[in-house]
Amino acid sequence: MALKKEQKEKIVASLKEKIAAAKSLVFVNFHGLNVAAATALRRTLKERGVGYTVVKKTLLRRVLPEMPALGGEVAIAYGADPFLPAKRIYEFQSKIKDGLNILGGVFEKRFLSAEAMIAIAQIPSREVLYGQLVLMLSWPLRGLAVVIDQISKNKK
Numbered sequence: 001m002a003l004k005k006e007q008k009e010k011i012v013a014s015l016k017e018k019i020a021a022a023k024s025l026v027f028v029n030f031h032g033l034n035v036a037a038a039t040a041l042r043r044t045l046k047e048r049g050v051g052y053t054v055v056k057k058t059l060l061r062r063v064l065p066e067m068p069a070l071g072g073e074v075a076i077a078y079g080a081d082p083f084l085p086a087k088r089i090y091e092f093q094s095k096i097k098d099g100l101n102i103l104g105g106v107f108e109k110r111f112l113s114a115e116a117m118i119a120i121a122q123i124p125s126r127e128v129l130y131g132q133l134v135l136m137l138s139w140p141l142r143g144l145a146v147v148i149d150q151i152s153k154n155k156k
Helices: 005-021 035-047 057-063 084-096 114-121 126-155
Strands: 024-029 051-054 074-079 101-107 110-113
Touching: 005 051, 005 057, 005 074, 024 084, 035 051, 035 084, 057 074, 074 084, 084 101, 084 114, 101 114, 110 114
Parallel strands: none
Antiparallel strands: 024 074, 024 101, 051 074, 101 110
């Protein structure tokens, strides 16, 4: 069923609002995703604060005229956190293995390829990065403690 001009204008206005409020966007091809998996995806994303909207490419192009060509059916995942949409889509894609593909995205107001968005999705969380930093900073002290312990054992 074709959309009327007023409906298209509403959709475009809604998309503009969502995209303006989002820190990042992920373009997703959901061809082959069954209804149960699509429902689970929507529920999972909503619980974690990520929006998900299926959109016609022609209407999306009105909002993002410089957008690269995308194949298949397109949905966008968006959120206030710059990493969260890519992470959540990538997690779900890894679980179901078929029917969901990252096509690319917008990160820091630049269009990125699918490979770049997957790389962003694989960045560890802030807590994990803090833990790695603490481990790196404590490693020299740990080594020094082992050396001092060995020296004290040898002197006895």
